[in-house]
Amino acid sequence: MSSIRVRFAPSPxxxxxxxxxxxxxxxxxFARHEGGKMILRxxxxxxxxxxxxxxxxxxxxxxxxxxxxxEGPYYQSERISIYEEHLRQLEKKGNVYLxxxxxxxxxxxxxxxxxxxxxxxxDNRCRTLTDEERRRRIAQGVRPTLRFKVExxxxxxxxxxxxxxxxFDPQEIGDFVIMRSDPDxxxxxxxxxxxxxxxxxxxxxxxxxxxxxxxLSNSPRHVLLFRALGFPIPQFAHLxxxxxxGGEPLSKRYGDxxxxxxxxxxxxxxxxxxxxxxxxxxxxxxxxxxxxxxxLEQSFDLRNATHHAAIFTEQKLTWIxxxxxxxxxxxxxxxxxxxxxxxxxxxxxKEPKMREALAILKSDIHRFDELPDALSFFDEEAYRNRxxxxxxxxxxxQVYVILTEGRSVLExxxxxxxxxxxxxxxxxxxxxxxxxxxxxxxGKKLFLPLRAALTGEPHGIELKRIFQLLxxxxxxxxxxxxxxxxxxx
RNA sequence: GUCCCCGUCGUCUAGCCUGGUUAGGACAGCAGAUUUUCGAUCUGCUAGCAGGGGUUCAAAUCCCCUCGGGGACGCCA
Numbered sequence: 001m002s003s004i005r006v007r008f009a010p011s012p013x014x015x016x017x018x019x020x021x022x023x024x025x026x027x028x029x030f031a032r033h034e035g036g037k038m039i040l041r042x043x044x045x046x047x048x049x050x051x052x053x054x055x056x057x058x059x060x061x062x063x064x065x066x067x068x069x070x071e072g073p074y075y076q077s078e079r080i081s082i083y084e085e086h087l088r089q090l091e092k093k094g095n096v097y098l099x100x101x102x103x104x105x106x107x108x109x110x111x112x113x114x115x116x117x118x119x120x121x122x123d124n125r126c127r128t129l130t131d132e133e134r135r136r137r138i139a140q141g142v143r144p145t146l147r148f149k150v151e152x153x154x155x156x157x158x159x160x161x162x163x164x165x166x167x168f169d170p171q172e173i174g175d176f177v178i179m180r181s182d183p184d185x186x187x188x189x190x191x192x193x194x195x196x197x198x199x200x201x202x203x204x205x206x207x208x209x210x211x212x213x214x215x216l217s218n219s220p221r222h223v224l225l226f227r228a229l230g231f232p233i234p235q236f237a238h239l240x241x242x243x244x245x246g247g248e249p250l251s252k253r254y255g256d257x258x259x260x261x262x263x264x265x266x267x268x269x270x271x272x273x274x275x276x277x278x279x280x281x282x283x284x285x286x287x288x289x290x291x292x293x294x295x296l297e298q299s300f301d302l303r304n305a306t307h308h309a310a311i312f313t314e315q316k317l318t319w320i321x322x323x324x325x326x327x328x329x330x331x332x333x334x335x336x337x338x339x340x341x342x343x344x345x346x347x348x349x350k351e352p353k354m355r356e357a358l359a360i361l362k363s364d365i366h367r368f369d370e371l372p373d374a375l376s377f378f379d380e381e382a383y384r385n386r387x388x389x390x391x392x393x394x395x396x397x398q399v400y401v402i403l404t405e406g407r408s409v410l411e412x413x414x415x416x417x418x419x420x421x422x423x424x425x426x427x428x429x430x431x432x433x434x435x436x437x438x439x440x441x442x443g444k445k446l447f448l449p450l451r452a453a454l455t456g457e458p459h460g461i462e463l464k465r466i467f468q469l470l471x472x473x474x475x476x477x478x479x480x481x482x483x484x485x486x487x488x489x
Numbered sequence: 490g491u492c493c494c495c496g497u498c499g500u501c502u503a504g505c506c507u508g509g510u511u512a513g514g515a516c517a518g519c520a521g522a523u524u525u526u527c528g529a530u531c532u533g534c535u536a537g538c539a540g541g542g543g544u545u546c547a548a549a550u551c552c553c554c555u556c557g558g559g560g561a562c563g564c565c566a
Contacts, residue, residue, distance in 0.1 A: 011566045046565055103564065110563085117490035121562050145564050163494070164506095172492050172562080180564030193566045217493055217561035240495075241559070249559070276501090279515095283502055287514050306502075308495050309559065316501060316516045322529095364529060374528095432525080447526035459527035 004036025006208050008062075008069070009197070011043040012054035015258050016061050018312060019212065019242040019250040022277045026239060027210045028067045029278065029300040039204055040072035045196050047077065048183060061259045065270050066293060071204075076196050083191040086199045086229055087146070087179060095228045096178065098144040099126040100137035122147070122174035146179035146189065148225065156220040161208070161237040162305045168220035176221055198222050202231030210237040210302070213309075237302050240281055241309045250312070267340050267368025269328075272321035279320075280310045290323050322366040333362050340368040346375075353469045354378065360465050377455035377466070383478065386456035387485045398458050403482055406449020413450060414479045427475075428467035453482035 008024040010016060016024075031038040040062070044050035059073065090096050101122075110120040127149065129137075137144075152170040159165055179189035191199070201209060201222075216238045226233045243249055262268045275291050283306070284299045291299070325333065337358050354375065361374055376382040390403070403410070416434040420427055447463055454466055454475065467475065 009566090013566075043566060049565075099564090101564095106563080113562095114490070119491045119562060121491085143564085158493095166493070168493070174562075176562095177564055183564090190564085192564070197566085212560095213494065214560055215566090218566095220493095238494080243559085245500095247558080279501065281501090285503085287503060289501090289515060306495095310502090311500065313500055313516090319516055436525085443525050444527090449526095451526060457527090462524085462528080463526065 002035040003205075004031065004034040004207050005039065005205050006031050006036060006210055007039040007041050007072075007201070007204065007206050008067075009041040009043050009200075009211075010058050011046060011049075012051055012058060013046060013049040014054060016058050017250045017258065018262075018277065021061060021065060021067075021259060022242060022280060023210065023212055023239055024062055024067050025065065025274060025277050026237075026282070026300075026302070026305070029297055030208065030210060030237075030302055031070075032297040033300045036207070037070040038068070039074070039206070040069035041074045041200060041204070042072075042076065043193065043196065044075055044077045045080075045190055045193065047190070050077070064259060064263060065274055074200070074204075076191075076200065079196070079200070080190065082203070083179075083196055083199050084189070087189075087191075087195070089230070090148070090178075090228055093228065095149055096146045097127055097149065097175075098129075098134075099147045099175075099177070100129065100134065100142045100144050101126060102142055119172070121172075122176070124149075124175045127175065143181040143186070145177045145181060147175040148178045148194075148221075148228070150175050150221075150224060152224060156223050158216075158219040158223060158236055159233075160216075160219075161235055161302050163238060163307060166216070166219075168217075170220070170224075173221060173224075178225070194218065194221055194225060198225040198229060198231070201234060202226060202229055206234050208235045208237060208302075210239065213238045213240050237305070240306055242280055243309050243311050245311060245313055247311060249309075264343065265369065267371070268317065268321045269324055269336065269368075272317065272324040275324065276317040276320045279316075280312065281306050290320065290327075292327070318366045325365065325367075326363050328362070330359055330362065334358055337368060337371060341371060341375075344372060346372060357461065357465075357469050360461055364461070373457070374460055377457065377460065378469075380474075383456045384481070387482060390456070390485070402448045402452045402458060403485070406446075406452070409446055409449045410453055410479055410483050413453075414476065414483070423472055424468045425464055427472065428464050431467075450479075453479050 006027045008027045010020060010024075028038055030036070040059075042055045042058070044055065055073070055075075062069070087096070106122070109123070113120040124147075126147065150170055150173050154170070155167040156170055157165055157167060176194060177192050178195040180192055182188040182190045200206075219236055219238070223233055241249055259273070262273060263270065271293060274293065274296065275289075278291065278296055278300070279289060282300070282304055284301075284304065288299070328336070334355065357375060357378070358371070361371065365371060365374065376386070412434075413431060416431050419434075420430050422430055448458065451460065451463055451466070452458060454463075454470065460466070461469070470478075
């Protein structure tokens with residue numbers, strides 16, 4: 001039994017984007033590969049911005065991606081007394097002091113420092129506050145914060161599984177706030193992220209802190225805090241960030257990279273998203289690209305994570321999704337396809353041939369949102385509307401052009417179908433045999449008009465299959481209809 | 490501004506540690522084959538070491554500088 005423990009610790013101040021989700025996934029894959037445990041911790045100490053609904057949405061997203069946690073969710077807002085307790089230890093050891101600088105003062109000094117091209121860091125001035133000054137501040141009603149004294153003189157080492165050993169000069173780090181004033185209770189403190197993270201990681205016996213690279217420069221502070229609190233220092237692994245298609249960092253306002261949009265609207269399957277996300281910032285030594293859930297866990301190795309940001313684009317995800325669709329059993333695929341279509345309000349089960357058509361489409365489509373169009377030829381009304389639009393658009397429309405140029409083919413086809421009494425594939429074979437002798441067109445010129453007349457689309461399911469899916473009457477009717485439409489113009 | 494991280498085809502990446510490869514793979518794109526159509530499939534092609542110095546017989550690989558991107562420097566996390 002491995003003692004490895006990792007955690008995913010989001011703050012419920014918005015929805016998870018794909019970058020956050022990948023961090024969760026890497027924690028999950030690492031834990032499972034190592035036979036360790038994964039803990040979910042909701043970092044909701046920012047009482048103003050945190051929302052319960054976000055916490056719930058986060059859990060839904062994790063679940064739909066197949067990311068499971070062995071412990072939690074722990075809510076930090078319910079653990080305030082624990083942080084207070086550990087604060088007392090730090091106070092006893094003289095690691096903290098009260099700071100009476102107001103936010104306005106701090107902000108003004110930061111701006112000034114920046115303007116003078118100096119580092120905008122805290123100057124530790126309240127470390128040496130005189131009793132008199134302190135009394136004056138209190139009299140003014142200033143609410144203090146508690147700062148951690150950065151007294152280290154030796155370089156602080158952050159051991160990172162991905163990047164190696166990184167050194168930080170403690171001189172570069174100002175005393176930082178570990179307890180801030182609680183906006184809702186006038187004499188109470190709330191832990192800042194630094195404090196709650198270190199106490200919880202220590203208490204929860206986290207062995208590997210796997211998080212985004214944006215936390216890299218926080219890590220030396222955390223090393224100092226872990227030491228002061230008497231906790232062992234975990235291994236760090238800072239993941240390179242994921243950027244959007246334009247190269248910009250992903251942020252919570254990018255609603256279009258939300259998981260539910262990808263699954264519910266675009267029709268990607270979770271296995272594929274997992275697979276794609278794993279490949280964004282990591283690759284196995286053998287360069288494989290398609291992985292099942294368990295295969296991913298087996299080959300995952302944090303040390304193979306990349307060091308640079310990766311741009312998220314849908315093209316490869318689309319391909320990976322089509323590969324995963326092919327790997328699905330027919331029953332599983334149909335179940336999911338029906339589910340997707342029904343959510344779109346397309347009642348597919350009523351149509352007996354629909355199941356057959358869906359099965360054919362399995363190896364054809366990339367994602368489920370291609371299904372409604374691909375199946376629309378079943379619907380007589382949708383078919384007619386499509387033709388009407390074509391005719392209205394005239395030469396601008398591909399289908400209209402195909403139909404017009406293929407008029408002679410359609411005439412011959414109509415006649416041939418009328419003369420035959422077959423159905424399905426046999427009808428198709430007889431038809432092509434007859435047409436071979438009656439018209440000079442072949443290949444594209446021959447089949448495109450037939451397809452367009454039958455489905456109203458220039459592409460779709462194999463033509464032979466369409467004959468299996470539509471009955472004689474419909475086929476005959478549509479060929480006639482198509483001719484009517486083009487000549488009516 | 491200071492500190493930290495990063496820079497290989499359009500995109501995801503292998504190679505870097507431990508110098509010697511025609512710099513490999515995949516997606517996308519393009520072309521051909523096949524299916525007497527589209528799609529799917531198969532084959533092929535296009536395309537890259539950010540720039541400059543240095544070390545070396547030899548540099549994507551080691552060193553330095555420059556440029557570019559990102560992050561931190563919050564009573565957000």
